Amino acid sequence: MSIHQVELWFFLPVMLVLYWLGAGRRLWQNGVLLVGGWLFYWTWNPTLLWVIVAATVLDYAIGRFIGTEGRPESHRKAALALSVIYNLGQLCWFKYIGWFTGSFNDLMTALGFEVSAPILKIALPLGISYFTFGKLAYAIEVYYRRSPVCESLLNFATWVAFFPQLVAGPIVRPRQMIPQIEVGRRPTAKMFAGGAQAFLLGFILKAYVADWLGPNIVDPIMSAPTDYSAAMHWLAVVGYGLQIFGDFAGYSLMAIGLGRLFGVELPENFNFPFLSKSMMEFWRRWHITLNTWLFDYLYGPLTLSRGWWRGRLDLGFLVVFALCGLWHGAAWGFMLWGVLHGVALVVERRWGEYYKTLCRKDRVWVKRRKTRVYAFVAWALAQSWFIVTLIPFRIHDVGNIAGYVQGMFVSAGSAVPPGLESLRELQHFAVILLFLVVYHLTQTRLGGWAWGRFQAAPAPIRGVAYGLVLVYLFIYVPLSAGTFVYANF
Template identity: 40%
Template structure:
């Protein structure tokens, strides 16, 4: 059930109508929304299973995927309750271990088993030992990486006594399965979401209007910019780079940088907007990341819910920047490499993570060389500056191009494809028959809108929310027509749905 499909529009309208009709029945409301979320996941998983060969058949596979969420959510709820009344450190660690082992075990089998056995077979071949790897014919369940992180954050927070256990079973089931963020985030923290679910939802007309605005603009980013660039240039070049000139490959790299931002931030906007219709606030996930002047700022602006999760539950747990400078660099590298592996079982993702980890280490070393340690900590915590100077322009330019370089490994199907992309750019050929004016115009639109002042975009959203209903309706209808006109014969799946 893709956000860009008419089916999702029908689902959202029906769910919204029934939900608010039940607003005075406290027990039925979360029950209905939880069941609707499971229906959303069931339909999306079943539809995907029909298009590929899966174990157990489409229905059996879908029921298994739904069962993984339900069993894991139930397990964590009751583990959380036990953690809340258990004082023994040994027992508390054992309870936390059960939760972590369940989710990491499920994630490892579905996501990393074949990658692990292939890697072991490769290493064995290097030393002259032949091993025939056994592969599991498994398909990655939708959103497994996202709801795994959310549930792990709950048990870890309860274990650390940073939050109390959830009081109501339904609230926790809904926290995990709430359909706007279920498949591809934002990664929601229990400390912010559970209190909202425990309270009576309230959605003003302005909040609902903002939700509709975010849904409309998110779909525009995804379909008009992301899909257009992906279908007409990015997919073709990255799959067969040998067929294109240096200039076309370079433009395709820029196009992918804009596509992945438009696709994922568009999805996040639709998710946040959908949640607003029900009176719930999801966290902001993107903040014009390509305007960053260094990689630390980039990761404060890109996929914010993931980068903050990795910081709080992995980087800090490894020691953060509390030890020596070399320990800090090690922690940065480990965090980013594991963050790369989180995206998928591929050495390309490991390379992508290592590139960012190494560059973050260089960034930190540069800061340490210029400032005292206390000033360095303050520098990394302060909000990005909006002041435009020549130095910042150069820094933004350099940061953007490093991120684009790393995106080559992230997007390329194999390492050989990535190296071929780099080789093609090195040929310095400039013919461009595949750079259609439409594609260049959409790429320019994506870049320009990305660099628009954030205050202007906030004012546009507020102006829409204050507009009369007729104006809002006409605007939304025009947006729907533009999206329909720009959409291809088949909608491109959201990039982060595969993770």
């Protein structure tokens, strides 16, 4: 079961009814959420439920141990190390062991040795990258005494197993959610309206935008690029950028919407990344919870350490983003993607340093940076880099990546993807693009004003508008929609 599939329409009402039957009663509400979360996890893969249960119990116990006043510092540090080793070890085992052994075999073969380590095929537990990072944040925060210890195992387990965020995040910090579930929750109309609206918007991005672009534009071209022209190569890459935005931002909004239906506010994960005018800004708008996690627990401690790493800001970018790439999946393509993003941040930082020297000499450069031309060029460069770097993100084999890039400039193919074959599909494509443009226009002054007016309109008018959207979706969206791209991470 996933949060955009038909099964949810049976699971969700039961959960909501049971949950709100105990409105204001923390034990009941958290109990319902925990059992529901574990059931949700069990439907994904029954044999892997133990993974989340074991990790929950261990980190709860470690948190209690670390947080106890008067505990010797060396014991606390050892307990933190145990949490880090267990969590990262579990992640490596399930996610990277096959890749490690495969890469080892390739290396041995390249060096001329006849060695072949067995490659294990291990099922990836649902959401392991997300709840592992959440729990690591908890152990670190408690160790530094920035967050209080969660005294209740029920509250702790409810936070880890909160089902809206299980499939693909957002990565929820303990202080963002635990205080909310330490008290009973009571329903409000605003909570339900906000939840339904976020869920609907996310559903459109996922089921209408992402799930159409994948099979109709992106997948056909990327799976047989030599059949298509250079222009189609570009279309597929841009389409993929829109697809994963729809997929992941859509999922995040659906998770936020579902959270609100249970009276829990999850953190924002996307903030219109296609408006970014630099890669630094892009990473403040795209997968925000991962970016802030990497900044707070890796980049900051590394570059502010007392040792050799201190002040090595550029190297810090490269290392952190290489790991960010690996976080997405066990493949060299992901790592290359991460390194390319790290390189972009280094170049931007260097450019910023150079530009500062110009600004110090003459304030006219400060004004130039605020002009529309400067903003447009910066936007075009950032967005182009994001789009181009998606090639190794989508095509993991290095040889195929080179072939695809070549095809973007020279390709004799003449095939047409299904999404451009008929007038009906073209209309569908046009509506998707129009929707994405209008969605981003809500961030302009005029668009924001119009959206605010709509929000302030009488409930029946908004209800009719949402109803029309739902009818349209029921007609055009297949409810057997695909899985989330980011669920595999």
